Amino acid sequence: LHPGHQTQPPTTKLLADYSIKQITKMKLSIIASLLTSAAAFTGPQLKTNVESSTSLNMAKFGSKLKYVPVIDVADLPDPGSATSGVAGGLAICIAVDPKGSVYALGDKCPPVNQPLSFGKVNPDGTIQDPVLGTKFSLKTGEVVGAWCPSGIGKLIGGAFSPIGVPTYPVKKSKNSIEVQVDVNAKLNFEANYWSGILDAQGKADGKYY
Numbered sequence: 001l002h003p004g005h006q007t008q009p010p011t012t013k014l015l016a017d018y019s020i021k022q023i024t025k026m027k028l029s030i031i032a033s034l035l036t037s038a039a040a041f042t043g044p045q046l047k048t049n050v051e052s053s054t055s056l057n058m059a060k061f062g063s064k065l066k067y068v069p070v071i072d073v074a075d076l077p078d079p080g081s082a083t084s085g086v087a088g089g090l091a092i093c094i095a096v097d098p099k100g101s102v103y104a105l106g107d108k109c110p111p112v113n114q115p116l117s118f119g120k121v122n123p124d125g126t127i128q129d130p131v132l133g134t135k136f137s138l139k140t141g142e143v144v145g146a147w148c149p150s151g152i153g154k155l156i157g158g159a160f161s162p163i164g165v166p167t168y169p170v171k172k173s174k175n176s177i178e179v180q181v182d183v184n185a186k187l188n189f190e191a192n193y194w195s196g197i198l199d200a201q202g203k204a205d206g207k208y209y
Helices: 009-042 151-157 185-200
Strands: 065-072 081-087 088-097 102-106 124-130 135-137 169-173 175-180
Touching: 065 088, 081 124, 081 175, 088 175, 102 169, 175 185
Parallel strands: none
Antiparallel strands: 065 175, 081 088, 088 102, 124 135, 169 175
């Protein structure tokens, strides 16, 4: 080494390399996802006069708001960073601003659903998509500033209208961080999913044979 030359500690360099690799993989996954989606919509849609009866027969669950644990207090991230958890079957981003205030948002960045919890929590009250660069308000979840301003974001964002992320009331209990969510949201999503499966098989009336 030349005199005065400094190197990064091995651990720091490994963490930096890991972060770069993770974001690179995320970008490649986004591109692959977009190409797949584009191919799926190239064919004409089949028109039919048959009305699905599944949505009429499938039981729906009423909204039920409840505070549920999402992460342990010990896992609360440092100010200026975020982490992820699951509450009521929903992916949640727990973000802590530089002053120590805690916020809960949906953990899927529009328009392609990469984890918001990988993003940077800024002093201006926003959290920033780590890949496409969009900033979202910690308080409201609305887009702040430019939509998808990064290099790859400009390529992708133009195909989508700006949209924010959901936010959730959050509180600290004795041993956990809790968020208020609709605990029946996942059940309704799954009900709709299985409705589509049954319709595709011609079994919307519940008759399997």
